[in-house]
Amino acid sequence: MNDDLTKLTLIGTLEALEKNEFSKEELNHAYLGRIKELNPKLNTFLNVQESSNGIPAAIKDIICTQNIVTTAGSKILSNFLPPYNATVVEKLLSQGISVIGKTNLDEFAMGSSGENSAYGATKNPWDLEKVPGGSSSGSAAAVAADLCTFALGTDTGGSIRQPASLCGVVGLKPSYGRVSRYGSIAMASSLDQVGPITKSVADARQVLEWISGPDGYDSNCVQNGFTIKDLRFKNNLNGLRVGMPKEYFGKGLDSGVEKVIREAIKKLEDLGAEIIEVSLPHTEYAVAVYYIIMSSEVSSNLARFDGIRFGSGREDFGAEAKRRIMLGTFALSTGYYDDYFAKAAKVRTLIKQDFEEAFEKCDVIVGPVSPTVAWNLGEKTADPLTMYLSDAYTIPASLAGIPGLSVPCGFSDGLPVGLQILGKYMDEETILNVGEVYEQNTECHLRKPNIEGLEGVGGLGNE
């Protein structure tokens, strides 16, 4: 019984509660029991809330929760008790959602593996020796392991989509400005977006409706919230034009992953979509542009962590945070600004234009989320550049501010692979619609990891 409750999607849970099939107490009890059992193996939660009267959601620990410690995965904020809730948290609370716990992440959301957390790495529920992806590592792993009905993550360069892909769950990065960032501790302000990580595409659509909408605390948040409308595509994708960027199928893409992605695209075609090859010619510059703009904003955003008003001192920053502060400080310095920041900003505009031109020919763009499946813990920690390149397919959409969805589409070497569906600016509706039709006509999302049967590497991997 308990296990069955935790396997329900958010929509399934809402329906069951509506029908009084079980109470919210039973629901919370089931999830808390499972967390107690599995969190020691996975290290997904940094803290767990013993509440019992809401629909339990896991919140990435970079999103401020009033009077619940919010660490951003950093030692600096180990005792930080926010005096306020992030707008997204307020919006969820008003829908009867409760915070079941705060999830582990790379420090200040900087990382692609979860290993940059000051509180130890999160483990991938499909294989405890693998990374879950990052930076929303705990959120993706918690959803994959059925430790919550859904989770919130944040995505700056792929931090929702990539761990969702590596953990075999649905992850949506909304368009920049769709969801308020107020209360989400900033990494790179022009890129950060809060979004859902869920067990189904319909769940993601529901959560987006809840958390989007205008906010008098985020000037970049648009007036129009996302509302659920009649779906254009029901059981097929007749009339849909799917763009396949050739730049996303080149060097660096693992052959096993490529095979799964091409099969998924074939499936879209079988469902009636027209597949069109498109080009995003500036893709090769995206990682470089991202690391200049992102780190520049990081160097400024992390300046407030001076240990005066809250938190501990700067000596408690982790290595990756320090690396990015230095990179960004350099890129903004007199004499370098024009060659680095200003040039990167120009190329960012070109990347945006790439998408605009491609979207004249197609409705959505599809490709891999990650060039590989989950890799071994520790495999890339010594080489930051290799780690950075693992985000090559998610970064361009972040720079362009367009929405992106990761949908489970198969397995390679027994590990999940996610299909990335990118949409036009503010057109989450179409990518969710396409994702859902795909989901309903495939079976891979039904597979669940067998965590109870996995042998962990032991301990929490605290550094």
Added chain:
Amino acid sequence: MSKYEPVMGLEVHVELNTKSKMFCRCSADYFGEKPNTHTCPVCLGLPGALPYINEKAIEGCMKIGLALGCKVAEVSRFERKNYFYPDLAKGYQISQYRWPLCVRGEMEVVGLEGKRRIRINRAHQEEDTGKLSHIGGVTLIDFNRSGVPLVEIVTEPDFTDTAQVRDYAKKLQQLFRYLGVSNADMERGDMRLEANISVRPVGQKELPPYRVELKNINSFRFMVAAIEYEIKRQIEALERGEKLTQETRGWNEEKKETYLQRSKEEAHDYRYFPEPDLPELRISESEIQRIRESAPELPWKKETRFMSEYGLSESNAKILSESKEMAEFFESSVEDGRKLGVGPRQIANYIINQKPDISVKVAEKIKVMDVGVIGDIGELGRIAEEVISENPDLVESYKKGKVTVIQALVGAAMRKTGGKVDAGKVREILEGKLG
């Protein structure tokens, strides 16, 4: 005559008197309040907090810019000015740099050699910092001021003497009050001055290769003293063959000298970049028009109009346009006077000499004085008789041919009636009776 001439520019910061702060909903009226009671996650720079633009502040900045003849940029941007200081909550100040809100204005000032036009480079919007107090070996921070809207007005290096600088600063202060955008109180720190000073050989056209920034000067008098000291110091240094460099200096009022605060090597690299938390500011032509139309008549325009329209002297016109309240009082009195047959110059003199409270109906007062004379000739005659009988000595002198004593008799009549008689008419009557 000196071989060197000063080249000076001024940066003026003014705190706007908006209800709430620049980027949050906290009250901006912090003066004298208990420390750290006007704060929130935004102005404390807490993790996750974001700025949200206060449109009233932007309006205030535009009012100032337009009054200075600036062009309001259709598109402007906020940028981050990055530096560490304990009073700077976020580790950066949200300011404007490459794309200021108001650009290219000018103001006419009066200096030692007459009038001069000072070009305004910009009037931009930014936010204030918190305030540090050093007490008994510890430093306390009050964030009540953090995030209060601040407008910075920067001139080109067009000043050539300190009288111009003083006139400019005074006029700006008057302008802020006229526009109602700030109390512009120097002592409270509503208005702060920074001067950039350098000197060059007379005749040289290029700007000097250095400039000294004078900071933290909190009165007009100190500023003038500091600038004069600085000009002298720099000329002496150049004459000794020294090479001057970029530096920031403060003013020591006790020693009456400037002192080095920061040398070129210690100068900050502020790493300005566009504030990613805020969208571009786009101001429509109709919005600019609306603000332009809502603007009051500026003091210097009022002054010239008072001279041409009411025939006031320059000094009277200046006094009556000193503050908006004073000017409004004067003009509403003139309006009253029009119906009562009391002229503007009479009103101007009365206001300047009697300094009545603004609740006083000046025109009626003057009229009442007139009424005593015109309305009752018989009464005037009686007053004249009384004066004559009470001042036999004067009457005798007059009759002996010393006609100037008539003034003393008129004065006596004035005293007797509390000034309610028309001097000309009383004189006429007295002359008639004594003739």
